[in-house]
Amino acid sequence: MEFVTYEQDGFIGVITINRPKALNALNTKVLKLLDKVLNEVDLKTTRVLILTGSGSKSFVAGADISEMSILTKSEGELFGKVGNDVFRKLETLPIPVIAAVNGFALGGGCELSLSCDIRICSENALFGQPEVGLGITPGFGGTQRLARTVGIGKAKEMIYTASNIKAEEAYRIGLVNKICSSEELINEAKKLALKISRNAPIAVKASKRAINEGISLNMDEAIVIEEKLFGSCFETEDQKNGMKAFLEKTKVEKFFNR
Incomplete structure (x- = not known):
């Protein structure tokens, strides 16, 4: 598919958000394509999924601001529901999902990674919920999953200040499980996926x-x-x-x- 690709490697499936010119930002089309890919994963043969972004700069830089900037109240709620429905489907998928975070994971990108079971990231990864600096709240589950992952106090600090954190801090607070080089990120994700796939x-x-x-x-x-x-x-x-x-x-x- 144009903006979301899928590859199968034995028991492991790899989903890639493929919109590099926009730093893999999420718009309605990308969200619907991701939903379609998730629906088509063969759960009988696929034991682990890896989710990543194309290129080395960005996992997902966020939701597409050019699309959001003209939304009305009701359209904003609908856009939030589209994202939340897809992220919830990812979160409740029967098989484990590993986020391989290569670069920016901001706003919707951070929320997307939080919908995965395990997060590993490259050394240049950057996490954050910058929404209040744009006059909105996190809209794809960030106010809920971030607090459950790193604790209420740290989540409130990140959201209220719209501050970004680097890979080392993300690891320190338990947002990510491992940091590795950009070159080794996908290989490390596949090693972890393979280890999981060998169990019952x-x-x-x-x-x-x-x-x-x-x-x-x-x-x-x-x-x-x-x-x-x-x-x-x-x-x-x-x-x-x-x-x-x-x-x-x-x-x-x-x-x-x-």
Whole structure:
């Protein structure tokens, strides 16, 4: 597709926001194309997704200001809903998603990375929610996911001041899991994806679901979700093969997603 590309590498899918002349900024067309790509991912054969931006300057520099500048109140709400619906679909995708953040991750770009399970970034990465400097709030989940990821105090500081942070600070506050060179970013993302893909895919999916569904609940409710998902694993061949191999002191050659 013109602005969003997809490649399959074994069990790993790679989605690239491909609008480099606009620093991969998100407009309605890009969001709808990303939604289409997510709908078409084969979840039976794909175990991990990597999401990145084209070029070395920008992951996603934000939502397209030229489009937003003329929106009315109702159009602004609709634009926010379009972005939130796509980002929520990404966040709740059954399989893990790794954001490979190459450069600017500002506004909608930071929010897009926050919708992924794991974030790794290049040394030149820059994160921020600059919206209040433009007279708006974050609109694609930034006020919610940033606080859940780095804590309320730090999230409020970043949003209220519209300040950007570099890769080192993003790592220090837990916004990213790892920093690497621009040249090694995609390879490092693929190494991590491969490591995940070698584990029992049903168990990985169940773990993601348990974390996502339980995080907003109190502990008594959350552990019930975990118990049920834990129990469901005992109906799978992956569990039988994994435990049999452990007891026999061998390794499972391949999990089969069943």
